[in-house]
Amino acid sequence: MAPLNMEDYMGGAPGAEHLCVLVHGLWGNPKHMASLARALRAQFPPEQVHILVAKRNSGSFTYDGIELGGERVCTEIEEKLELIRSRGERITKLSVVGYSLGGLVARYAIGLLLARGVLDDLECMNFTAFASPFLGVRTPLRGWANHMWNVLGARTLCMSGRQLFGIDRFRDTGKPLLAVLADPNSIFMRALARFRRRTLYANIVNDRSAVYYTTAISATDPYATLFAADSNHVANRVRYLPGYEPIILDPEEPILPPPEQPPENEASPFTMRLSRWAKRVPFVLVLTLLVPVGVVTFLVNSAIQTIRSHRRVKLHESGRAGINVEDYRVNLWFKEMRSAVEGAYEELNSAQENEFLDEGGGTVTPSKGDESLLDADRKQQRENDSEVNPETRPLLSRESTAGGDNLYQTLALAPYQFDAIRALDKLGWRKYPVWIHKHRHSHAAIIVRIEKPAFDEGKVVLKHWVTEEFLT
Template sequence: MTQVTLIVLQHGLWGNKNHMRFIRKAIEEACDASDAIDILNVDINEGKYTYDGIDVCGERLVQKIRDRVDELNNNKDTQVEGVVMVGYSLGGLMLRYAIGVLGKSGFFDNIKPLLYVTFATPHLGVRREPKSTFLKFYNYITGHILSRTGEQLQLLDDYQHGLPILSVLADPKREFHQYLSRFKQRRTYANVANDRTVPYWTAAMEITNHFEIMKDLDISVDSTYSSIITAFDLLQHDEDKNDDSTTTKTTTRSARPSKKRKRSKDGILVKCLLVVFSPLLPVVALLALLYIGSQGLMSRLRVARLLAASSSQKRQQLIQSETIRRSSKSNHSTILEEENQEVLVDTLDATNIPTNPSPAVNMHEETTKKRSSLYNVMPSERITKVVQPMALSVHQIQMQKHLDQLEWERVLVYIRGFNAHASIVCRERRFVNDGGRAAIQHFVDTLFAAC
């Protein structure tokens, strides 16, 4: 009998299974005949159904995982031995919920929890410091038009005993934290820049944004994985450098003129795009908000039926029947929903154009002998003296402390480009770039060691 490792892939908000296609293909190409794996690219929480809340999406995910395990175990030739959970953006939170539910039911009594990995997941929510009118507007909009999911990401929900669901997921006394701790490894990939959806601090579970001053940083990246950061420090001024460092930096700066010209061209291109498309942005944004708002209303009506169930058992039966029904619906309907969802994602990306090009960061490659040196790269002492902790909420600070009780492999990713949030998983062909490829290659190269 073949012992199989189940690899679960869960996409994020507004997403569909195609968003995880690049990762799936990378895993399959890295496998050889001796690797007994089965990949479950989850399709039960696609599109509008991601509005329903982390808990409801998590329950659907639980049912999907159980069904796949039963299918494999009922085959006389296979037996599920271990499980790897991989979540992108909101998908990472769905998985944390599912892990608690599965663990409490005895799922991990016979199946080893091997690796839990997230890419750009908002572990501390998406509530931003209300430092500007725009950020106040952002907090309000995301918390009120994205149905239950928006409320939960903004920590506005009362999930249990007056606590938001993200606080409950991080509570060491609860099953969600306890069974997450049983995984052999826990890893998070966090974009340090160009991700306006899930900033560095929430993906990396930090209360300080060490990359707030990007233009003043000297960043080293790995020579093999070109977007993985190995060290970062404040740029040294000429008077602070000794002779040795001057020689090193001269070598680094010698290649700068062409890069500066390229960045200058990029800046001009961005400004031209802003001039052309700025008049359309209010209309595009309004259409996006109207669409999201209508989907959010439908989500509330849909979830109300589930939450009105008199018992958790009846609620689970409703979710199970919904899962079976939607899994068997026609391909034409699925394709149509995916196309509509891509239009929405494109619209949101269009309203997310940065006002300035990526800052000119001093970068150089560094060869690392051990992969472990790519994890948990700490800021220099000089950075910690300059950058102050953010004004996060009490819930966010408490969540960070609780999650920090677990051992995490934090991988810092610097992707230069328009939309690092999409590129970190190469979500679509137009977002595929060297930085995203490098992050995924690092994940794949370390995946089988964890298994």
């Protein structure tokens, strides 16, 4: 099948007053957003919507971090608005769409637009995220596995990796950038609150880059538990959104209550525990077999990209990369002023398995060597654990409790992640769980990142977005 031509969907015609900006993800490029652009253009003609696909963060440039990426996207938006004005036309409405890491970059960019006064003259319409890791990509694990992946993995993706795993300290805040992005007093949250509609689409299975809990802004992952405990009967336990079967689940009641009589072949607790440990075997094997070759290659490439990224960041900070960086180093606060690489990464990331807090709301204790990741005091952790639990979960999402199930155990998240859940959910989101069946790379299929039949289920998601969610 011939690749999509981005130029067929870019831009807009005189009279179009609505600008929609598409932002790709890690390791991505503008072509990854071609299917989104085509779906948008099929629904809205050039006279109605102007489409801009951000391009300055292509490829390895996504290693440079959310801050630098957001500044680049902000610059592109401002340049596009100025170009349209220079033609005697005007933009009155703005929508922003982020895919994967692009969702975080987009959140940073709109904060800058607000601080610079750009949003004052625009009606903010849609903020949409497809498989975006709002809470980062830190695996909810304790002990050695946490140390192995969350600490080592964070150091293989340059600044973006440090920020996604929450081990960075952003400027003089002493906090991870993800925490700053979700601070209620920040320009980023104020900008996000301006949009009339906030929508997210989250894969429930097989997303090797960004799992459900982070893309759905949730302290639980009921689908991971459901697939692990009853994989042969999951289809009988989910409810689909009418007209979008069997891809998009009904956000009001995605999981049906369990049957009164358990299946005859229900696994015993011992078998389930054995199965759980068996699923960790591939991770151990990957480490054992790939260390001599694959991991060495992966780490060498990471080192090279880190050096290149450092040079780009240094060039950017000096103002020699085409952007006057001082224009974008704005105050972050409102109420108060406060001083084959992708494959290797995804396979290792997907080998991790979530762990949970104790049923009684126990605390998460940092493992040795991981204090930088979980540095909040134990009192704050206890407050987080008691406030975000299965009983208060309906306040954080629109999922059904599917009574009788133990599907909503609180994940072993870090304190800043619990804080982010509470703050982001207060804004109100329309959350849609997505089940991609045909391909195990659901992270790419959800937006039809490549035009091929195995990704066609993603077209159902895009159809729902443009016909049911996108406000004009």
